[in-house]
Amino acid sequence: MNRGFSVVLILCAVSSCWARPPKPATRLEAEYYVAAYAQHYRVPVPLVRAVVERESDWHACALSPKGAAGLMQLMPTTAQLLRVRDRCDINQNISGGVRYLAWLMQLFHNDLRLVAAAYYAGERVIGRRGLTYRNPDVVAYVSRIRATYLRQVESAAKFEKNTSERDMR
Numbered sequence: 001m002n003r004g005f006s007v008v009l010i011l012c013a014v015s016s017c018w019a020r021p022p023k024p025a026t027r028l029e030a031e032y033y034v035a036a037y038a039q040h041y042r043v044p045v046p047l048v049r050a051v052v053e054r055e056s057d058w059h060a061c062a063l064s065p066k067g068a069a070g071l072m073q074l075m076p077t078t079a080q081l082l083r084v085r086d087r088c089d090i091n092q093n094i095s096g097g098v099r100y101l102a103w104l105m106q107l108f109h110n111d112l113r114l115v116a117a118a119y120y121a122g123e124r125v126i127g128r129r130g131l132t133y134r135n136p137d138v139v140a141y142v143s144r145i146r147a148t149y150l151r152q153v154e155s156a157a158k159f160e161k162n163t164s165e166r167d168m169r
Contacts, residue, residue, distance in 0.1 A: 027058050030071055033094040041102035046152030047112060048098055050145045051119060061088040072097025116145040 034052065038045040055073035056062035063069050067076060070093035079087050082096035101115060107123060108114035117133065118126040120141040126133060 030090050033091055037095050037098040041098050043098050043101045046149045049152050050148035053148055054144050060090050113142055116142045
C-alpha cells in the first residue's frame, strides 16, 4: 500500500474521533445534578425527579412537539430567561429547571400542586386561576407528578429505614 494513502487513512480515522459528538449523559450524571441543584435551591429532590421522569423519562435531549427540550423540557423562552444556552446540556438544563421550580415554589407558597400545574401550563395561567383551572391535560399532569413524587418519597423512606436497621446490627 502507498505510504501517502496510509497517512491519509490514519488522519481520517483520527479526525473522525474528534468529530464525534460528546457521549450522551448517563442517568447517574443526571441524578447527581438533580440532587446537587435540588439541595442548593431547596427544592425537594422527589419533586425534581418526578418532573424529569414525567417530562423526558430521563432522556437528555428529549424534544417535544411544542419545542421544549432536555431532561426538564425547558421551552426556548423559559431557557432564555434562566440563561440556559444549551437545553440538551444536563448541567444547564437541570440547573435552569430546578431554579424555575424554586421560583414557582416561592410564587405559590410551596403548594406542590400549583407548582406542578404552573410548570406545565405556565405561571400566569395558574397564578390567575389557581386550582380552579380544570384543563384535563393539566389535571392529568399534576396527578402524575403527585403519584411519582409520592412513590419517590416512599422509596426514600424505605431506603432510610433499611439503612438504619442495618446500621443498628
